[in-house]
Amino acid sequence: MRFLSFTHGRYRSFGIRTEAGVIDLGARLGGRVADLGALLTLLDRGMELPELRGAEADFGLEEIGWLPPIPAPGKILCVGLNYAEHREETGGRGQHAHPTLFVRFADSLVGHRQPLRHPGVSDQYDYEAELAVVIGRTAFRLPAERAWDVVAGVSGFMDGSVRDFQFHTSQFTPGKNFLESGAFGPELVTTDEVRDGFDNRLIRCEVNGEERQRARLGEMIFGIPELLAYVSQWTVLRPGDVIATGTPGGVGFARKPPRFLRPGDRVVVEIEGIGRLENPVRAAD
Ligand code: MG
Numbered sequence: 273m274r275f276l277s278f279t280h281g282r283y284r285s286f287g288i289r290t291e292a293g294v295i296d297l298g299a300r301l302g303g304r305v306a307d308l309g310a311l312l313t314l315l316d317r318g319m320e321l322p323e324l325r326g327a328e329a330d331f332g333l334e335e336i337g338w339l340p341p342i343p344a345p346g347k348i349l350c351v352g353l354n355y356a357e358h359r360e361e362t363g364g365r366g367q368h369a370h371p372t373l374f375v376r377f378a379d380s381l382v383g384h385r386q387p388l389r390h391p392g393v394s395d396q397y398d399y400e401a402e403l404a405v406v407i408g409r410t411a412f413r414l415p416a417e418r419a420w421d422v423v424a425g426v427s428g429f430m431d432g433s434v435r436d437f438q439f440h441t442s443q444f445t446p447g448k449n450f451l452e453s454g455a456f457g458p459e460l461v462t463t464d465e466v467r468d469g470f471d472n473r474l475i476r477c478e479v480n481g482e483e484r485q486r487a488r489l490g491e492m493i494f495g496i497p498e499l500l501a502y503v504s505q506w507t508v509l510r511p512g513d514v515i516a517t518g519t520p521g522g523v524g525f526a527r528k529p530p531r532f533l534r535p536g537d538r539v540v541v542e543i544e545g546i547g548r549l550e551n552p553v554r555a556a557d
Contacts, residue, residue: 275385275425275460277308277339278364284339288528289459293329294336295335300324304488309342309512310531312424316409316435316511341427342406347513348376349503350448351403351430352418354493361526371494371502373442376431379451384458384549388432390535391450392556396435400542401477401485404429406460407513411503414504416497423496425462428541428542428549429516430455430477432533434527449461454523455541455551456514465545475520478540479533491544494518526534 274289275297285298297506298305300322305311315321351373353359353366366372380389389396408424432454438447448454466473471490476483494502499515524531534538535555542548 273462273465275341275462276310276458277341277343278331279337279339282395284442287330287453288324289333290329293333293352293506294331295324295327296330297321299330300327307343310347310516311321312406312408312511313343332494338385338458339381340378340381341458341460342456342512342514345512345514346510347507348378348381349517350374350376350516351494351499351515351518352444355487355520355522356493357487358519358523359493359523360443361410362522364395364434364557371499373503374448376454377449380449381454381456382452383456384551386551387454387554388430388455388533388539388551389450389452390533390553390556391434391437391453394434394436395532396525396530397453397553398433398435398524399425399484399533399539400431400433401475402429402431402487402519403543403546404456404473405500405515405517407509407515407551408463408511409471410511411504411509414509415503416501419500420463420467422500423463425460425509426466426543426546427457427460428455428543428547430539430541430549430551431516431519455539458468458547461546469545473544475544476540476542479531479540480538483518484524485522485530492517493521
């Protein structure tokens, strides 16, 4: 199943994407569920989805604006330096026995097709294609063997990074949290649709149609089980929480010469069988 969050004019809701368009699940639940993150919480508590077999689409895909699938996650954790080629291109950083982790705020992210906001105060705005994991079940001290059981699904993620602000100190937070500098989507694809052949799925980044990054998900140094087991040792994972799992080699700042994003550029993160997240870059205002 493919869940999405959307706008239609000033109306905001969430739903299920079908061949014909969008089934407005928010409306079919009587407007009582705030967003898709809240729905995941209710499903974790035993609520069942309404019967939707034969349901007709409420909106065509061309009628909606896309929000991040989870518009206001309780936590957005990001993994740094999780592909060997990316570690190498950054000078061998991140050679630790444990994952490198940092956080993003929800307002640093936009949905599919929404413009990314160039930082304005920096000309070192960079792309990072990633897979995002969305948690579906509350988990604390989770064994790695059970990690996939708590995953609701996956999505695309563009961990837009402002490199000078990222490296002002040893802490990544400023450079990873510029307003509307990253993207998340288009859809939350449920786990049952992606486990088959997961490791072999291709993840790619394109800028203005030119491929800049390309890897297989199985190339991650810390895989989904290890990441969830590690994180849940020190925090409770809750429905709607998001973990961005790191980017492959080929980022702009490591190129010679560096190639940063400019207003007018178009960034695509594509993950095989999961989705194609497309965003233009606009100038700061
Ligand atoms: Mg990243």
